[in-house]
Amino acid sequence: MSTSTFGPGTFQPGTLPRAALRAEDVAAAPPLPDVLPPVKPRHGFLGFLRRNPTIAIGGGLMILILAMAVLAPLLWTVDPTALAPARRTREPSAMYWFGTDMLGRDVYSRVLYGARVSLIVGFAVAFFSSVIGLTIGLTSGFVRWADAIIMRIMDGLMSIPSILLAIALMALTRGSVGNVILAITIAEVPRVSRLVRGVVLSLREQPYVDAAVASGTSTPRIIVRHILPNTLAPLTVQATYICASAMIAESILSFIGAGTPPIIPSWGNIMAEGRALWQVKPYIVFFPAIFLSLTVLAVNLLGDGLRDWLDPRMAKKV
Secondary structure (H helix, E strand, C coil), X not given: CCCCCCCCCCCCCCCCCHHHCCHHHXXXXXXXXXXXXXXXXXXHHHHHHHHCHHHXXXXXXXXXXXXXXXXXXXXXXXXCCCCCHHHCCCCCCCCCCCCECCCCCEHHHHHHHHHHHHHHXXXXXXXXXXXXXXXXXXXXXXXXXXXXXXXXXXXXXXXXXXXXXXXXXXXXXXXXXXXXXXXXHXXXXXXXXXXXXXHHHHHCCCHHHHHHHHCCCCHHHHHHHHHHHHHXXXXXXXXXXXXXXXXXXHHHHXXXXXXXXXXXXXXXXXXXXXXXXXXXXXXXXXXXXXXXXXXXXXXXXXXXXXXXXXXXXXXXXX
């Protein structure tokens, strides 16, 4: 039986020599056209605003209102408490942009200075109720034996409408901005504490919390390192809604005479003083009501935008 050998110049049947395999003999698939245009990543502050238009609109309105309140003395205003009976109930004009009230006070100046009261009350109530509610919610959600006692107290407070509870608390004290903040804060704390408690109850069952407990980590350290950071996102969103609610509550209390003293210009006081002349001089109520609505709208838009941005389930995917 003979065997055949293949030299350098020979090749097996059905095969081609390597020299014959050239690049032009290999068939390649044509490149596919781009169906979608390339996505340009948006970076920086402007990109963030484009991706979150609700935050941009709400934040822009809030900045304008804050600037208006802080710079009120520089925006062609006069003393908001100065009386001028000879110029009372003047219609809006080039001299009196928003008109004057029944005592001759400039409504434009009173509206701009009144923004300070509403913003102070809204921000202060949001801050204090968030801090107190966070402390109560963390304690109630993680310390099991304290949960039943604390939550029954919070349920009792929540059974009373917040505005009625604030009115009852204001009836026990004298009218002032500080007492208004205190009354509305007490009414808002139960809602914050229940929100934080619900978040803590879901977090304490997570494996990393069980691992921390098994390793002997103390309860305060677990709360600060593992529980607290995960409650800040929903708490921040809730704080914006509390801020808007507090502004409305302050206006209601002032409107019915249970809030800030009449000598302090606030949007609620301005509307309360103009309600007697609503049918003949509606501008006295109209202008503070418009500014209150815009401020609440700005805070709510900011809260909605923060919720969409901070919640991973609602994040927009590029």
